[in-house]
Amino acid sequence: MAASNGLGSFAATYATLVLVVCMVMVCSYATVPPLTLDYYSSSCPTVFDVIRKEMECAVSSDPRNAALIVRLHFHDCFVQGCDGSVLLDDTVMLQGEKTASPNVNSLIGFEIVDRIKSKIESDCPGIVSCADILTVAARDAVILVGGPYWDVPLGRNDSRTASYDLANSNIPTGDEGLTSIISKFLYQGLSITDMVALSGSHTIGMARCENYRARIYGDYESTSAGTNDPTTKPRLNTLRSGCPAAGGGNDNIAPMDYRTPDMFDNSYFQILINGEGLLSSDQELYTSILAVQTRSLVRTYAEDAAAFFEQFAESMVRMGNITNSDSFVNGEVRKNCRFINT
Structure with missing residues (x-):
């Protein structure tokens, strides 16, 4: 019953956010x-x-x-x-x-x-x-x-x-829940599909201990408990050794995709299915009680790299087209990217 109420509340929130975003987009795109x-x-x-x-x-x-x-x-x-x-x-x-x-x-x-x-x-x-x-x-x-x-x-x-x-x-930050992350993407005019695809950029790059400490001392062990990967427990121990629970080591880093950290591929989504996402915000895409649509997308992209690549490209264009209407009126071409022109 509680889960049903949560899903109903989420659906209502989602519908409201979509309406607000559409109104904002209609007003801004004309200018x-x-x-x-x-x-x-x-x-x-x-x-x-x-x-x-x-x-x-x-x-x-x-x-x-x-x-x-x-x-x-x-x-x-x-x-x-x-x-x-x-x-x-x-x-x-x-x-x-x-x-x-x-x-x-x-x-x-x-x-x-x-x-x-x-x-x-x-x-x-x-x-x-x-x-x-x-x-x-x-x-x-x-x-x-x-x-x-x-x-x-x-x-x-x-x-x-x-x-x-x-x-x-x-x-969005690494410790946010699914509804909060979705709301931030919807606010930008980006869909849930965009959100999941763009989260796939975490197939490259590193995260700081400060951003994944709560995850590895929280539900990491329980979400990955069903995996058949025999290296899961040693990997968690390694993560914890570089990121102590009591603080310190905040700047120590670990790859968000431990399998192919320097390769842009779909293994990030396979890691989420195994319950081994490094950031709480990533793992929420698959294991949250509200992750009905996002879970399906994670499975699709985990199984089909071409589908992920196609959607990622489309979503990157969509994100890149988020414009600042004021900059078209009062903006400039900076001579130095760090400072406005004098």
Whole structure:
């Protein structure tokens, strides 16, 4: 009975959120010019080559750099839209987003964007926005570690503002429950299908002990109890040895996909089915009592890598199209991605 009431409440909440999101989207899309695939075809025809070459260097030097750039793109788009606000440093006149709770110890890789921007400014000064650079770089990062290709619509301006408060409230965190995560995606105009597919980006990258401590000392053992994998118990012991329960070791890291941490594939979803998701927010997609739709999607993507790749590409375009209408009116193309133009 309790489960039934929970599902009914969840359905009502979901319907309300969808209605609100649709109203917001109708109001905003009318004022934002469309992004296009050929935006820089004449003004900066070398832009894709420059970004690809710089990302090739970054990923070949350290495969983890692919995940860092993808994460930057996610955290940018969930605050004010994909407008490059996450790249801004704090100044006397502006509080950036880098020191917000979900970002302060999580986001690195800014120097990669700096290098790309510097090269592009040499070829096409004042033409290509940092927001567009980050969006293309995220696509190339995924490709370079084995993931799918997608066309990237372009034409974003860089915001002259940032929002520390929205960074704290809008970005999903590793310890959130399923309904909270879903609400944050719906708020951005992204569906539950988008959410599950985009969560698959955790097939690459690492998490800090601080973000998975509650999970490995909480329900990790119970969710993975039914797996036939004989290495599960030793793996949990290893995780706990690097992330003590009593605190300390907050900056120690572990791969979110222990099977193929540097390869973009669908093993992340197979890990969730085994109950071995490193983050509570990931495992919730499969084991939460409310995970009816998400559980089905996890199974689909675990069994069919092509289906995951196709949906991930579509969802990345959809996320990349979250725009900041103010930036089209008051935005700019920054000369330096860390600071607004003076």
